[in-house]
Amino acid sequence: MTKTNVTKKSRILISTCMLICVVFGLSYQVKALNIGDPMPDFNLKDYDGKEHSLSQYKGKIVVIEFCSQECPYSRGADPDLTKLHAKYSTKGVVFIGIDSHFKTQPEDIKKYALETKKPYPILKDVENKYADKVDAKVTPEIFIVDKDGKIAYHGAFDDRKGPDGQPTEKYTENAIEALLAGKPIEKTETKAWGCTIKRVPKN
Amino acid sequence: MINNYYRCSASLFVLFVILFVITFAFFHSSAEKQPEKEPVIHDIKLTQIETLISEKKPGLVIINLWATWCPPCVAELPHFGNIYKKYSKEKVHLYLINIEGKEIKEKVLKPFLKKNTLPCPVYLLEEGRPEELEKVLKTEISGALPITIIYNSEGKLIKKFEEAITESDIESVLQQNGISPISLNQEEKSV
Numbered sequence: 001m002t003k004t005n006v007t008k009k010s011r012i013l014i015s016t017c018m019l020i021c022v023v024f025g026l027s028y029q030v031k032a033l034n035i036g037d038p039m040p041d042f043n044l045k046d047y048d049g050k051e052h053s054l055s056q057y058k059g060k061i062v063v064i065e066f067c068s069q070e071c072p073y074s075r076g077a078d079p080d081l082t083k084l085h086a087k088y089s090t091k092g093v094v095f096i097g098i099d100s101h102f103k104t105q106p107e108d109i110k111k112y113a114l115e116t117k118k119p120y121p122i123l124k125d126v127e128n129k130y131a132d133k134v135d136a137k138v139t140p141e142i143f144i145v146d147k148d149g150k151i152a153y154h155g156a157f158d159d160r161k162g163p164d165g166q167p168t169e170k171y172t173e174n175a176i177e178a179l180l181a182g183k184p185i186e187k188t189e190t191k192a193w194g195c196t197i198k199r200v201p202k203n
Numbered sequence: 204m205i206n207n208y209y210r211c212s213a214s215l216f217v218l219f220v221i222l223f224v225i226t227f228a229f230f231h232s233s234a235e236k237q238p239e240k241e242p243v244i245h246d247i248k249l250t251q252i253e254t255l256i257s258e259k260k261p262g263l264v265i266i267n268l269w270a271t272w273c274p275p276c277v278a279e280l281p282h283f284g285n286i287y288k289k290y291s292k293e294k295v296h297l298y299l300i301n302i303e304g305k306e307i308k309e310k311v312l313k314p315f316l317k318k319n320t321l322p323c324p325v326y327l328l329e330e331g332r333p334e335e336l337e338k339v340l341k342t343e344i345s346g347a348l349p350i351t352i353i354y355n356s357e358g359k360l361i362k363k364f365e366e367a368i369t370e371s372d373i374e375s376v377l378q379q380n381g382i383s384p385i386s387l388n389q390e391e392k393s394v
Contacts, residue, residue, distance in 0.1 A: 072272040137345040156346070159332060161303045162311075163272050191333035193302060195273065196347035196366060 033134055035154065035188045039064075039145045042130045044098065044123035047110035052123055054145065057094045061179050062145040063172065065157070066136045067097045067122065069112035070104065071195035074139040076163025078116060081140075081172075085119050088176055097122035100131035101139075102200045128199045138194035144175050153185055156192030242316030243324040244308060247300060249331045253339040255298065257358040262294030263380055264358075265373065266340070268350040270303050271315045275367040276349040280321060282370040286377075287323040289384040295377065300326045302336075302348070355380065 033039075039062075043053045054062065065081055067074045085095045099109050099122055106124050113122050125131055134143065144153035153175035158167035171190050178185040256264055267283060269276035280299065287297050299321070301312060308327055316325060328336075333346040342360055344350055353362040353376055362376050377383075 072274070073270075076272070138347040156333075162270060162307065165303070165306075191337070191344070191346045193270065193333060193346050193348060196275075196345075 033151060033154070035151055037151050038149050039143060039151050040130075040133050042098075042123075042125075042133075044125055044130065045106070046121040046123050047106040047113060049106075050121075052096065052121060054149070058149055059147055061093045061147060061152075061176065063093060063095045063176065064143040064145065065095070065097050066131060066139050066141040066143075066197060067099055068101045068104065068139040068195060068197070069099065069108060070101055070198075071139045072163045073194045075116075076165075077140045077157040077160070078118070081157065082117075082119060084173060084176065088180075089119070091180060093176055093180075095120035098125050098130060099123070100125040100128040100136065101198045102128055103198065128197060131197050131199070137197060138192050139197055140194055141192060141197075142172050144172065144179070146179055152179055153188055155187075155190030156194075159190070161193060240320070242313060242320070244312060244316070245324055245326050246305065246308075246329050247298075247326040248329055249335055249339050252298075252300070252328075252336075255296070256339070256341070256354050259356055259358065260296055261356055262291075262296060262382060263356070263361075263377065264296045264354040265298065266352045266354070267297075267299050268302055268336070268344075268348060269299060270301060270348055271307070271311055272303075273348040277319065279349060279367050279369070280319060282368065282373070284321045284323060285370055286373050287321075289386075290377065290382060291385055294382050297323055298326050299323065300328050302328050302331070305329045 039054060041054045043051060045051055054064075063081075063084070065077075067078065069075060081095065081097075084093075089095065097118070097120060104124070109122050109124060112118075130136075136143075140157045142153065142155060142157050143151060146152040153171070155171060157172050159169045159171065160167045169187075171187055174187070175185045252266070256266070265283075265286075267279075269280070271277065283297060283299055286295065301307075303311065305327060312325070312327060333344060337344055340352055340360075342352065342363060345365055347365060349364075349367055351362075351364040351368050351373075352360060353373075355361050361380070364372065
């Protein structure tokens, strides 16, 4: 009798533990995007009011930069992103900037984009909804989406330590090169220094 | 003739005024340069950060990661300066660690600290990526600056701010851990 009781109890205990693990595992998965996961689609307007979605670029490599014209570090990386645009846009690579800073208005982005002659669209992520969806935290933060719409690279633009710093490893360029050559990307996830994405204050 | 005389003296006067302004400006600026103190910058390595967290010193260890290019970091530095002045050095071990690397020391950091004077030393991380820092700090960091992490005497993380802080944010953590400002301590003793 006691033996069956013990096994029954332990069964219940084990199954409860498993249930907790599954629930935690699922909630964790929902939050963090992993390399190889499909990049969630967006439908955001650029500073001229034109809508862009990720799905419209299906079949192309898309480099998404969470950027902020308020952030010196992000501004520092931008000219190099422009250079990458010049080098790779003719090879089927699309470049997109997304500004999620809650205070930045489309006209601020327009002014900055025109002053710095940005050749790629910068979209306004109103109320940082897309940043929340993909859990973007820093500017600049890069997501590279492969031709199948899956995340191939996530992290720093390169390994510089300041806006004008000299990088020793060009993570973004290396990842684009690898994707174009059909080779595996050496570093698929890195971390960047940068500015916090200033989100809408809660409450 | 008289006209010429006036013209001459007027231009001489103007010349003197210009000369006076130039010499005044020169002496004034050189006089201003003199009292500048050399800022205290200590080079620090990743392994040293690991040690200073786990050293088991009495009190709390406060680590702040910052950069000169980060406006909220620069804005909160004076708060740390005040904390440094207000609390005992034996109980509050403050490390303001700049992450920009040794190459910025002379050209960027020194001039910055001459302009933005601080009562406490500043540490310059010679080399280290965010991933490497995560290992020595024993916690995940987003990389968005500023970051402030507080450890207890056992080297256990007790508070992490991945945003700008104010003096009272830090003071409330100190208070929760039974650390009060120096002047308060003295008052308590006299009572």
